[in-house]
Amino acid sequence: MIRIFPSSRFTSLLSAAKPLRSFACSSSPTREPPQCASFAEKKSSPASNSLSFTPKTPLFLRPPLHATPLSEVWKWHDWAKDLASSVEDSSTNSEDSLDSVVLLRELKWLIEDSIVDDDPVIHRREIGDDCEKSVKLRASLEELYDLWRQRIEKRRPFQYVVGCEHWRDLVVCVEEGVLIPRPETELIVEMVEELVTRDEWYKKGIWADLGTGSGAIAIGVAKVLGSRGKVIATDLSPVAIAVAGNNVQRYGLQGMVEVREGSWFEPLKDVEGKLVGLVSNPPYIPSGDIPGLQAEVGRHEPKLALDGGIDGTDSLLHLCHGASRMLKRGGFFVFETNGEKQSKMIVDYMTNDLKDTFSDLRIVSDFAGIDRFVSGFRL
Amino acid sequence: MSLLIIKRSRSRSFLLWQTHRTKTRTILSSYNSPSDTDCSDSVSSTSGLSSVFTRSFKTTSFGSQSGKISYLNQKFGNLAYSKSSFVSTARPLSSEAVTVAATCDALTVERIIANQWPILDENESDWKSHAAAIAQSIQVIKRRLQWKKLMVKLKVLSAELNKPDLWDDPNHAGKISREHGSLTGKMKGVMTFERELLEHIDMLKLAKEENDSELESETLKALIDMRRVSKEKELEALLSAENDPCSCYIEVQAGAGGTESNDWAEMVMEMYKTWAQRRKFSVTVVDEMPGEIAGIKRATIKVNGEYAYGYAKAEVGVHRLVRISPFDSGKRRHTSFAAVAVIPILGDGSTRVQINDSDLRIERFRSGGAGGQHANTTDSAVRIIHIPTGITATCQNERSQHMNKASAMAVLQSRLDQLEMARQTAMNAQHTQSLTEISWGNQIRTYVLHPYRMVKDLRTNYEVSDPDSVLEGDLDGFILSFLSSSLDKSDEEH
Numbered sequence: 119m120i121r122i123f124p125s126s127r128f129t130s131l132l133s134a135a136k137p138l139r140s141f142a143c144s145s146s147p148t149r150e151p152p153q154c155a156s157f158a159e160k161k162s163s164p165a166s167n168s169l170s171f172t173p174k175t176p177l178f179l180r181p182p183l184h185a186t187p188l189s190e191v192w193k194w195h196d197w198a199k200d201l202a203s204s205v206e207d208s209s210t211n212s213e214d215s216l217d218s219v220v221l222l223r224e225l226k227w228l229i230e231d232s233i234v235d236d237d238p239v240i241h242r243r244e245i246g247d248d249c250e251k252s253v254k255l256r257a258s259l260e261e262l263y264d265l266w267r268q269r270i271e272k273r274r275p276f277q278y279v280v281g282c283e284h285w286r287d288l289v290v291c292v293e294e295g296v297l298i299p300r301p302e303t304e305l306i307v308e309m310v311e312e313l314v315t316r317d318e319w320y321k322k323g324i325w326a327d328l329g330t331g332s333g334a335i336a337i338g339v340a341k342v343l344g345s346r347g348k349v350i351a352t353d354l355s356p357v358a359i360a361v362a363g364n365n366v367q368r369y370g371l372q373g374m375v376e377v378r379e380g381s382w383f384e385p386l387k388d389v390e391g392k393l394v395g396l397v398s399n400p401p402y403i404p405s406g407d408i409p410g411l412q413a414e415v416g417r418h419e420p421k422l423a424l425d426g427g428i429d430g431t432d433s434l435l436h437l438c439h440g441a442s443r444m445l446k447r448g449g450f451f452v453f454e455t456n457g458e459k460q461s462k463m464i465v466d467y468m469t470n471d472l473k474d475t476f477s478d479l480r481i482v483s484d485f486a487g488i489d490r491f492v493s494g495f496r497l
Numbered sequence: 498m499s500l501l502i503i504k505r506s507r508s509r510s511f512l513l514w515q516t517h518r519t520k521t522r523t524i525l526s527s528y529n530s531p532s533d534t535d536c537s538d539s540v541s542s543t544s545g546l547s548s549v550f551t552r553s554f555k556t557t558s559f560g561s562q563s564g565k566i567s568y569l570n571q572k573f574g575n576l577a578y579s580k581s582s583f584v585s586t587a588r589p590l591s592s593e594a595v596t597v598a599a600t601c602d603a604l605t606v607e608r609i610i611a612n613q614w615p616i617l618d619e620n621e622s623d624w625k626s627h628a629a630a631i632a633q634s635i636q637v638i639k640r641r642l643q644w645k646k647l648m649v650k651l652k653v654l655s656a657e658l659n660k661p662d663l664w665d666d667p668n669h670a671g672k673i674s675r676e677h678g679s680l681t682g683k684m685k686g687v688m689t690f691e692r693e694l695l696e697h698i699d700m701l702k703l704a705k706e707e708n709d710s711e712l713e714s715e716t717l718k719a720l721i722d723m724r725r726v727s728k729e730k731e732l733e734a735l736l737s738a739e740n741d742p743c744s745c746y747i748e749v750q751a752g753a754g755g756t757e758s759n760d761w762a763e764m765v766m767e768m769y770k771t772w773a774q775r776r777k778f779s780v781t782v783v784d785e786m787p788g789e790i791a792g793i794k795r796a797t798i799k800v801n802g803e804y805a806y807g808y809a810k811a812e813v814g815v816h817r818l819v820r821i822s823p824f825d826s827g828k829r830r831h832t833s834f835a836a837v838a839v840i841p842i843l844g845d846g847s848t849r850v851q852i853n854d855s856d857l858r859i860e861r862f863r864s865g866g867a868g869g870q871h872a873n874t875t876d877s878a879v880r881i882i883h884i885p886t887g888i889t890a891t892c893q894n895e896r897s898q899h900m901n902k903a904s905a906m907a908v909l910q911s912r913l914d915q916l917e918m919a920r921q922t923a924m925n926a927q928h929t930q931s932l933t934e935i936s937w938g939n940q941i942r943t944y945v946l947h948p949y950r951m952v953k954d955l956r957t958n959y960e961v962s963d964p965d966s967v968l969e970g971d972l973d974g975f976i977l978s979f980l981s982s983s984l985d986k987s988d989e990e991h
Contacts, residue, residue, distance in 0.1 A: 219787055220876050227875075227896060275873050284896030301861075301877040301898035302869050403870055414873040424870050457867060485879065485898070486861040486868050 171357060173364040174293045176281025178231040182254035191233075194259055198225050198266045205270060214412050216270065224276045228266070231280045232256045273413035283332070288341075290334045290365055295357030297423035299334035302454070302484040303399050307338035309452050309482065309493060310397065314342060320450060323394025325349045328382050328437065331423055333362030333375070335397055340374045349375045352385050355422060382433075383440045393444045399454040400433035402426040430456050434464055442475045445496035452482075452493035461489040468494065598688065600695045600702075606632045619721060624701055627720040631694050634727035638687055641734035641984045651680050676739075683737060690730065694723060735980040740918075741807030743841040746783065746911060750795040752815070752834030757825070759788030761818045761833040764968060766796050769812070769837075771970030778802030782894045783904050791824070797908065799842075806841040811976040813839050814941030821947050830947060834940075840911045850913040852906075858882040859902065881905045888912050942975070944968070957982045 202221035234254045255262070268274040277283040277298045282291050285299045286307060292298050314320045321343050327336035330351035340349045351366075353359050359379045366375045378385035386393075403424045408416065415424070426433055434453060441451045455461045461481045468476050476494040484490040599605045614629040654677040657663065663670045697720050704712035736742070747769050751762035773780045784797040800809060815836050822831040843849055860880045866872055878893030879901040890908035892901040944952045944964050952967045952975075953960040959978040961967055967975070 217876075220874065223894070224875055276875050277873075284900065286897055286899040288897075297870070298873055300869060300872070304897070304899050399870075401870070407871070412872055415871065419873065454869065456869065484861070484868065485859050488868050490869060 171360055173291065173361050174281055176231075176291050177228075177256055178280065178282060178289070179291075180256040182234040182256050184255040184258045185252045186255050186259050188251045188253055190259055191253060191255070194262055195225075195229070197263070198228075201266065201270055216273075221270070224269070225266070227276075228262075228280060231282075232262060273417060275414040275418055278418060283334075285334050286338055288334065288337060288369070290332045290337070291361060291368070292332050293357075293361060294418060295355065295420055296361045297331045297399075297419055299332055300399075302486075302490055303335065304338070305482070305484060305491065306335055306397050306399065306452055306454065307342060309491070310339050310395065310450075311342040313395075313450055314344075319448070320394050321346055323348070323446065323449075324389055324392055325395040325397070326386060326389070326393050326444070327351045328396070328398040328440075329353055329400050329423065329433070330362050330377070331355075331358050331399075333358075333365040333377065335399060336362065336375050336377075337365060337369055337371060339395070339397060340371050341369075343374070345374075347374050350378055350386060350389065351375055352378045352380055352382065354379070354381045355420065357420075358423075382436060383444060386444060390444055392446060394446055394449050396437075396441050396445055396449065396451040397453070398437055400426065400437060402430045402434060402454070402456040402460060404428060404430040404456070426456070429460075429463075431460055431463060434460065435467065438464065438468055438472060441496065442472055447496060449496040450493070451496070452491055454491055455489075458489040461492050464492045468492075598692045598695050600699045602702075604695065604698060606635050606691055606694070610636060619724060622717055624698070624717055624720055627717070627724050628694065628698060630724050631720070631727050634724075634731050635687065635691055635694070637731050638690075638727075638734040641731070641981065642683060642687065642737050643984065644687075647680060647684060651677070651684065654680065679739075686730075690723075690727070694720075697723070732977070735977065735984065736804050736807035738807065740841040740843065741810075742804055743806040743843060744778075744799070744801045745806035745809050745842055746797055746799055746840045746908060747809055747812070748795065748797045748838040748840070749793070750836045750838075751788070751793065752836065754831070754833050756788060756790045756792065757822045757831050758833040758835070759790075759792030759794055760824065761792070761816075762795070762835040763788075763792040764818075765816055765835045765837065766793060766798065768968050768970055768972070769800075769809070770798065772972045773798075773800045773802075773805070773970075775970050776802065776805075776808070778805050783908060784891050784893060799904075806839065808973075808976050808980075809839045810841075811979040812837050812941075812972070814939045817940055817943045819943065819945045819947065840908075840915050842907070842911050843914050849910065850917050852883065852910065852913065856884050858884060861898075877901055879905050881909050883909055883913065886913065886916065888916065954979060 199222065202216075202225055203218050205216040205218055205221065232255050234256070257265070265279050269276060269279050275298055277292050278294055281293060282289050283298050284290075285301075286304050290299060310320075310325075325339055325343065325348065327333075327339060327349060330336050330353050333351055336349045336351035340347045343349070351362055353362065356379065359377055363377045366372055366377060383390075401422065401424050403411070403426055405425055405428055407430075408421065408425055410416075411424075434455060437451075437453055441449075445451060453464070455464060458481075465479050465481060468479055475497055477497050479492065479494040481489045482491040482493060597605050597607070609628055609632040612625075612629070614625040616630045616633070617623055617626040619627075654673060657673050658677055663673070697716050701713060701716045701720075704710075704716060747766075749762050749766045749769070751758040770780050779801040781799045781801070782796065783799050784795075786794040786796065788794055815834050818833045818835075819830065821828055825831060858881070860882070861868075861878065875896070876893065877895075877898035878891060879898055880889055880891040881902070882889045888909065890905040890912060892904035892908065895901045895904055941956055942952065942954045944967070946964055950964050951960055951962050952964050954975050957975075957978045959975055961971075961974065
C-alpha cells in the first residue's frame with residue numbers, strides 16, 4: 119500500500135492527465151470544494167507549468183560553489199541592511215508594510231543559509247579585518263542581490279526566497295505553488311502529540327492529512343506517532359505532491375508517510391471508515407477577503423490553498439462530512455479555521471446537522487488567542 | 498616522579514620502604530583502631546613519605562617480575578585506599594586537629610611560608626624559592642576555597658551521610674552525596690598537592706645527602722612543574738562555587754535615557770559577545786528588543802561553555818558610561834546606564850524547579866490581525882508567563898515558533914531555578930549577593946570616554962586606561978580581580 123513517491127517526471131505525466139479530473143469533480147457530492155475550479159484556473163497560468171516540474175533546491179542545500187571575497191559580501195550586506203532599514207519611510211500603506219526589525223532578522227537568516235560557516239564571519243567584522251579572505255557562498259552574489267530585491271520590492275515571501283521554512287523542529291522545503299506552513303499550524307501536531315501520548319491506540323492506526331501542501335503537518339504527525347505510525351497525505355496540486363514527496367524523503371519517512379494525489383477524500387477510498395485520525399489546514403479565507411490580503415500572501419501564495427469560498431467554509435464543511443465517513447469509532451480529527459466565527463459555525467454544524475456523529479467537540483485557540491481549531495472524536 | 502626513582506634504582510626504593518615500614522604499619526593499625534580520630538599525629542609525621550612508597554611500589558608492579566613485589570603492591574594498594582578514605586571521612590574536622598602534612602624533618606607548608614624564603618625567578622634553580630612559591634599558592638588556593646568553611650561543611654555533610662534514614666529521600670541523599678563527593682574531591686586535590694610538595698622536598702634532601710645529582714635535578718624540575726601548575730590551580734580555585742561550571746544567560750537592559758542608553762546597552766552586549774567568543778564559549782541570541790533609533794532596549798544571550806557562569810557572574814550590576822553622545826547634536830557629555838543580569842543554566846544533576854503546564858500562559862509576542870493563512874510573517878516570537886510568580890520569558894530569534902517556545906521555556910526554567918536558589922540562600926542566611934535583584938543603585942563599573950579615558954571597577958578599584966580594549970571584550974582582568982577580592986573578603990569575615 120505504501121507508494122514511495124515517484125520521480126517528478128512521473129508526476130508530471132500524471133498531472134498531464136489532470137484536467138479530466140477537474141471536470142469530473144462536478145459530479146462529486148454537493149459540498150465539493152471549489153478548489154477544482156481554481157486549480158484549473160491555475161494550470162492555465164504559465165507560473166505553474168507542471169509539465170516539467172522538479173522541486174527546487176532550497177538555498178541551504180545547494181553546494182557552496184561561489185567563492186566570494188569577504189569585502190564584497192560585506193558590501194552586499196550593508197546594501198541589504200540599508201534597504202531593509204529604509205522600508206518603513208517609503209511605505210505608503212501602513213496596514214500592510216514591511217517591518218525593518220523583522221527584515222533584519224531575515225537578512226541574518228539569509229546569510230546563515232547562504233554562507234558555509236557555523237559562525238558567519240560577517241558577524242565578526244570588527245574583530246578581524248582580513249578583507250582579503252574569501253567565503254564560500256551557496257549562491258552567487260548577483261543572485262543574493264536579486265533575491266533581497268525580490269523580498270523587499272516584490273514582497274516575495276522570505277520562505278520562498280530561501281526555499282524553506284523552519285516549522286516546529288523541521289526545516290520544510292517550500293516554493294511557489296505550495297502554502298508556506300504557518301506557526302499557528304504547529305499546534306495541530308502538538309494536539310496530536312498530546313493525544314497519542316495519552317492513548318497508544320492512536321499510534322497504531324492510519325492517519326490522514328488532507329491538502330497537505332508542503333507535507334509539514336503529515337511529517338510532524340508521523341514523527342510524533344513513532345515508528346509504527348502511518349500517515350496518508352493528499353493534495354490536489356501536483357506541485358504540492360512533488361514538494362511534499364521531496365520533504366518526506368528528506369526526513370526518511372517514505373515508509374510512514376504516503377503522498378497521494380487527488381481531491382480531499384478521493385484518493386482515500388481504500389481506507390474508508392479505517393482512519394484513527396484526520397488533520398487538515400484547508401483553505402478557509404472568505405473569497406471576498408482575498409484581494410485585501412497581505413502582499414506576501416495575496417501576490418505569491420497559491421489561491422487554491424487559501425480561498426475557502428464565499429464564507430470560507432466550503433472545504434471545512436466538506437471535511438466534516440468526510441470525517442463522519444472516514445473515521446473509525448473513536449477516531450480523532452482537528453481542523454484549522456479562520457477564527458472564532460468559523461469555529462463556532464463548524465461546531466454548530468457538527469452538533470446539529472451531523473447529529474450523534476461526533477463527541478467532545480472543542481474549539482482550541484492559538485497563541486494569539488484566536489479560536490483557531492476545531493477538534494473532536496467520531497462516536 | 499616515583500616512576501623515575503624505580504627506573505633508576507629499584508633497590509633504593511625498597512630500602513626506603515623498609516626503613517619506614519614500621520611507621521606505615523602504625524597508620525594501618527591506628528586506622529583500624531576504634532579511636533582513630535586520635536591518631537592524627539602519627540599520620541602527620543609519615544603521611545608524606547608513605548605515599549611516596551605507595552607510589553613507588555605501584556610503579557614497580559608495572560615490571561612485576563616477582564610475586565613478592567605484587568604482593569607488597571597489593572598490600573600497599575590497600576594502604577593507599579585506607580589512607581585516602583581516612584583522609585576523607587574519618588578525619589577530625591575541628592580546625593586544631595586537622596592533620597598537617599610534613600616532611601621527615603617536620604617542615605610544613607606553613608613553616609615554609611614562615612621561613613620567608615625569597616621567591617626568585619622560575620629560572621633560578623633554587624629549590625627553596627620554588628617551595629616558597631608553591632607554598633604561597635597553596636595558601637591562596639585554600640583561602641579561595643574558603644578552607645575552614647569547607648571543612649565545616651564537609652563535617653556537616655559527613656554527619657548527614659551517616660544518618661541511617663538518609664536514603665528515605667533518595668533525591669536529597671543524592672544531592673548530599675554529590676556535594677560531599679565534590680567537596681571531598683576539592684579538599685583531596687589540595688592535600689595531595691601539599692603532600693607532593695613535601696615529598697619532593699624530602700626526595701631532594703635525600704638526593705643531596707647521597708650526592709645523586711641526577712635525582713636532584715629531576716626533583717628540581719618536578720618542583721618547577723608544580724610551581725607552574727600551582728598558578729593554574731589558583732585560578733581554578735576562583736571558580737569553585739557550586740554552579741560555577743554551568744553555562745549561563747547574560748541579560749542586558751538599557752537604563753532610562755532613550756537612544757544614548759540603548760546604544761550603551763548594545764555596546765555592553767557586544768562586549769560580552771566578543772568576550773565570550775575569545776573565551777571560546779558559544780553565543781546565541783535568545784531575545785532582543787531593538788531601540789527605536791539605535792541600540793537595544795534589552796537583550797538576552799545564551800553563553801555556552803564550561804565555567805561561563807563562574808566568570809560572568811562577576812559582571813552582575815549596573816555599568817555606567819560617560820561620553821560625548823554621538824546622538825546629541827549639541828555634543829554634550831552624557832551619562833548612561835545599563836544593567837546586567839547573569840543566570841546560571843543548571844545541569845541535569847541539579848534539582849530543578851518543577852513547572853506545571855497549567856501554570857503557564859503562552860502568547861504570541863506580537864499578536865494582532867487575523868493570523869493563520871491571512872498572515873505570512875517570519876516573526877514567530879513567543880512569550881511565556883509563569884502565572885504564580887509572574888516571571889516571563891520571551892524568544893524571537895529562532896526560525897520556528899516551536900523552537901522559540903522551547904528557548905523561552907529554557908530561559909523561564911533558569912529564571913525560576915535562580916529564584917528558588919535565591920530563596921534557599923535567603924533561608925540559609927548566607928549573604929551571597931542575590932543576582933535577581935539588580936537595583937539601579939548597584940553600580941559596579943564606570944566607563945569614561947570623555948573628558949579622560951578610563952574604566953574603573955567600583956568594587957575592586959581595578960582600573961584600565963584603555964576603554965576600547967575593554968569594550969572589545971578584554972574583561973578577564975576585571976573578572977579575576979573581582980572574584981579573588983570577593984573570596985578574600987568573605988574569608989576574612991570568618
